[in-house]
Amino acid sequence: MTKKFTDAEEYFNHMETIRSDIMENTLSTVSEVDLSTITQRDVRNALNSERLDINGFASLISPAAESFLEEMAQRARQEKERYFGNSVNIFTPLYTSNHCDNGCIYCGFNKNNKIHRARLSPKDIEAEMSNIAGSGLTEILILTGESRKMSDTKFINECVRTATKYFRNVGVEVYPMNVQEYKELHESGADYVTVFQETYDPVRYAELHPFGPKRVYSYRFNSQERALIGGMRGVAFGALLGLGDHRKDALACGTHAYLLQRKYPHAEISFSLPRLRPFINGNYSAELISERHLLQIALAYRIFMPFSGQTISSRESPRFRDNIVGLSATKISAGVSVGIGGHAEEKKGDEQFNISDPRNVEDIRKALTERGLQPVFNDYVRV
Numbered sequence: 001m002t003k004k005f006t007d008a009e010e011y012f013n014h015m016e017t018i019r020s021d022i023m024e025n026t027l028s029t030v031s032e033v034d035l036s037t038i039t040q041r042d043v044r045n046a047l048n049s050e051r052l053d054i055n056g057f058a059s060l061i062s063p064a065a066e067s068f069l070e071e072m073a074q075r076a077r078q079e080k081e082r083y084f085g086n087s088v089n090i091f092t093p094l095y096t097s098n099h100c101d102n103g104c105i106y107c108g109f110n111k112n113n114k115i116h117r118a119r120l121s122p123k124d125i126e127a128e129m130s131n132i133a134g135s136g137l138t139e140i141l142i143l144t145g146e147s148r149k150m151s152d153t154k155f156i157n158e159c160v161r162t163a164t165k166y167f168r169n170v171g172v173e174v175y176p177m178n179v180q181e182y183k184e185l186h187e188s189g190a191d192y193v194t195v196f197q198e199t200y201d202p203v204r205y206a207e208l209h210p211f212g213p214k215r216v217y218s219y220r221f222n223s224q225e226r227a228l229i230g231g232m233r234g235v236a237f238g239a240l241l242g243l244g245d246h247r248k249d250a251l252a253c254g255t256h257a258y259l260l261q262r263k264y265p266h267a268e269i270s271f272s273l274p275r276l277r278p279f280i281n282g283n284y285s286a287e288l289i290s291e292r293h294l295l296q297i298a299l300a301y302r303i304f305m306p307f308s309g310q311t312i313s314s315r316e317s318p319r320f321r322d323n324i325v326g327l328s329a330t331k332i333s334a335g336v337s338v339g340i341g342g343h344a345e346e347k348k349g350d351e352q353f354n355i356s357d358p359r360n361v362e363d364i365r366k367a368l369t370e371r372g373l374q375p376v377f378n379d380y381v382r383v
Contacts, residue, residue: 033055057254139167204244228260313336
C-alpha cells in the first residue's frame with residue numbers, strides 16, 4: 001500500500017517525506033480484517049485476555065461485541081483506575097484563526113463556506129489566555145484553521161510562547177507540519193500534537209477532501225510520527241466518526257496508534273472521540289453514529305491501550321460526557337468556545353461546529369466531584 005495508492009494529489013512543495021512503514025502496515029492490517037466474521041466467542045476470548053493484540057481489539061470493535069458492553073465497561077473501568085486512578089484532566093481549546101485552504105465538505109471552516117473569518121491579534125491572544133488561566137485551568141489546546149498563509153508557523157509559535165506564560169501543558173491542533181517545524185514548535189513550548197485523520201479509508205478520504213493540501217492523505221497520516229521525531233512529548237489520534245465506516249475507522253485509528261507506540265515507546269499516546277456535528281451554512285449530511293457505538297469504541301480503545309489518554313469533547317452531551325469519564329475517558333474540555341476567541345470578549349469569528357456541552361470550568365469540576373472523580377488541573381511540571 002504505497003503512497004501512490006492513497007494520495008489523491010501529489011505532495012505540495014512544502015511537504016516533507018519521511019521513511020516509515022506505519023501507514024502501509026496500518027492499512028494492510030485493516031484490509032485483512034473482516035469484522036463481520038468475528039464471533040461472540042472471539043469477543044469473550046478478547047475480554048479474558050490480559051493484554052490485547054490487534055485481533056483482540058478488532059473483536060471489541062466488531063458488531064459481535066455490542067452485546068458485551070456491560071462487561072467491556074467493567075473491564076475498561078478497571079484499566080482506567082489501574083493507570084489513572086480516579087483522576088480526570090480538564091482543559092479548554094482556544095481557536096485563534098478560522099481561515100482555511102481546504103475544501104472539507106463536512107467542516108464549517110471549509111474555504112468555500114460563507115462565514116465570518118478572523119484571526120486573533122497578539123493582544124487578543126494574551127487576553128484570551130489570561131482569562132482562561134483565571135478560571136484555574138493550566139492546560140490549553142491551541143487550534144487554527146489549516147491555512148499556512150493566514151496562520152503561518154511564526155504565528156503559531158507566537159501563540160505557543162504566549163501560552164507558556166499561563167499554562168503548564170500546551171497542545172496544538174493545526175495543519176500538519178514537517179519535522180523541523182514541529183521541532184521549533186516544541187522548542188517554543190508545545191508539549192503535544194493532535195491530528196485527526198478524519199477517515200482512514202483512502203477512497204472516502206479523497207471524496208471528502210476535493211481540494212487543498214489536506215487532500216494528500218499520506219502526508220497527514222504521518223503527522224504524528226514527524227511530531228515525535230521533532231521532539232514532541234505526546235501525540236493524539238482521532239477519526240471523525242461518521243465520515244466512513246466507523247468500525248473500520250476506529251480499528252485503523254487504534255492500529256495506527258498501537259504501531260506508533262511500539263516504534264516510539266517513550267511517546268505519550270492519546271485518543272479523541274469526535275462525532276460529526278452541524279455547522280453554520282452546512283449542507284453536508286451523514287448518518288450520525290449512536291452514542292452506544294461511540295461508547296463501544298471508547299471502551300475498546302481503553303482496553304486495547306490501557307495506558308493511553310482519552311479525550312471526550314464538547315461535541316457530546318453533558319450526560320454522555322459525565323458517564324464516559326467514569327469508564328474510559330481521562331480528559332474533558334470545559335468552558336469551550338469553538339469560534340475565534342470568545343473567552344475574554346465576544347468571539348471574533350464563526351465556529352467550526354456547534355457544541356453540545358456549554359458548561360464552564362466550575363460546572364465540570366462539580367460534576368466530576370459529585371461522581372467521586374478527582375478533577376486535575378495539572379499533571380505535568382516544567383523543569
